[in-house]
Amino acid sequence: MRALARKGKSAVVRLYRGYNRRKVQQAPPPSTRQVRILLLHAHGMGGTIRTVFNLAGYLAREHDVEIVSVLKEAEEPFFPIDPRVKFRFLDDRLRPSPDPLRAVLSKMPSRIIPKEESAYHRFNLWTDLKLARYIRSLDSGVLIATRPGLNLAIAQLALPSVITIGQEHVALRTQAEAIQDLIKWRYRRLDALVTLTKADLRDYRETLPKKPKKLIRIPNAVPPMTGDVAKLDAKVAIAIGRMTRIKGFHRLITAWQTVAAAHPDWKLRIFGAGPQEEVLAQQIVEAGLEGKVELPGPTSDVGAELEKASIFVLSSRHEGFPMTILEAMAKGLAIVSFNSPHGPREMISDEVDGLLVKPRTNANLAASIIRVIEDERLRRDLAARALETAHGYDVDAVGQKWDALLAELLARRTGTYVRPERPSAETPSPEAPPAPAPQAEVSPEEASR
CATH class of the missing domain: 3.40.50.2000 (Glycogen Phosphorylase B;)
Structure with missing residues (x-):
């Protein structure tokens, strides 16, 4: 058979x-x-x-x-x-x-x-x-x-x-x-x-x-976005993403308890929707962060919301190539992100155009956010260099790589x-x-x- x-x-x-x-x-x-x-x-x-x-x-x-x-x-x-x-x-x-x-x-x-x-x-x-x-x-x-x-x-x-x-x-x-x-x-x-x-x-x-x-x-x-670069005078930190466990918003809210205690005049806005939304809303209530952490829901105008903020925070457990970091850079925000070898680590030069934080360390995340809040010169320097980094991801520059791939x-x-x-041994090409x-x-x- x-x-x-x-x-x-x-x-x-x-x-x-x-x-x-x-x-x-x-x-x-x-x-x-x-x-x-x-x-x-x-x-x-x-x-x-x-x-x-x-x-x-x-x-x-x-x-x-x-x-x-x-x-x-x-x-x-x-x-x-x-x-x-x-x-x-x-x-x-x-x-x-x-x-x-x-x-x-x-x-x-x-x-x-x-x-x-x-x-x-x-x-x-x-x-x-x-x-x-x-x-x-x-x-x-x-x-x-x-x-x-x-x-x-x-x-x-x-x-x-x-x-x-x-x-x-x-x-x-x-x-x-x-x-x-x-x-x-x-x-x-x-x-x-x-x-x-x-x-x-x-x-x-x-x-x-x-x-x-x-x-x-x-x-x-970098996708096209409305508005201009952020003025960095708003006491607002922003996070964007689908509300799933992997995005780590529960860690960000926990970290914000420390931030809010030190700087009660600052606010965190987390834009997005997903299966964790109700859980996160309940966590905000239980942590006594009502009015200090907001969940406005999803937005189709990312540029407008980024422009209203001064700090962008990425709290994901791991990422591929987070577009939200690229968008925040293009809007001239100071960026604080958990470190990840397959995304943030390649996109951000630590202490140059953003701050990289050891993954899953809520206290370290809070400390880095507070540092950017309290040091205005650092905040503006990180934002200015992030804007420069974003220019390397211009749609025409990246699009030409796709043109070359299709032609090949x-x-x-x-x-x-x-x-x-083949390149010589002195100039290897990865x-x-x-x-x-x-x-x-x-x-x-x-x-x-």
Whole structure:
């Protein structure tokens, strides 16, 4: 029976590969004219969504850009978007369909997205069907995915004629072990993998037994914001993020008890929403911080709120590449952040354009905030240098890196790519591209890995 099953599986694999070859032969020439970006829910309010909108707006200058959202759970996008960018939604959950197949499949768990993926509960067999149909419908252009589950899906399902790019917003080491195992086997099929930090780039280089054709770090760019730089005369500290345990707002509130005792005229505002919101509100009451710590909810105008503050605080346990730090820098705020090798440590030079605090030390966080409050010269110096740092993340500067990546991937497909000369030993380049790996075909057998 086992031998028969193996023969049957081999036959399926041969048919699958043959189908792929026929589709590729019929596909148009390689092109980067059309760029599609896969998101979980484009009308949400997360940092990944904001950065994707920013990238899409830049690429829309020269490309036909479409954001493909797996889910639609709100009528309008939370963040502003360039009108040249198109939208497509695979599963519109605002308008229930009478389709009996949808009703049945929506109750069944996903088979494409790994159970260990943080957004696994948002997927089901119906979203699997819609996602697989969409990916398999593409025969050219560029397809960019933006989270591990979607990166794994396009590596598994996209035709070899499609240029595939995985973009990672969360550090490899924070992923579940099962996710990391899948990444090791499937990411080699991507044309490129883009990380946000140098630390994460090093981790992928050391971890992946076989690399994508291109492994590169491209940070996020500063998004456009309203208003001007902060005047630094407001006695306000600000924090922004989804209200989940990992963001550490409970630690920040605890630290603020010490800050409020020393400086009762200063106020903390935490913008965002999420499952921890009620817990945090209760913590504020129990700590006697009503009127001193505010939870105004989410805001679509981040720039306006940052402009009203003087200090930005990041209390997350760990981060990939926190856009909130970049936005605060661009607004000229003094920044106090827990130290993290995959984000804040790369973005902030301690005592230069911000203060880095040992993670999960509430007392140290409070002491650093108090130091910035009491030392106005330090506060203004940190803010001025943060503003200078933000210039290096200008949308055009970062966008040019994406232009160069797309041009290189197209040249590799058309056979016109010329490998740059290797740098000398005296000037090593941490981001020199690895040797190109052959394009691997996708099979149902490999997909089970």
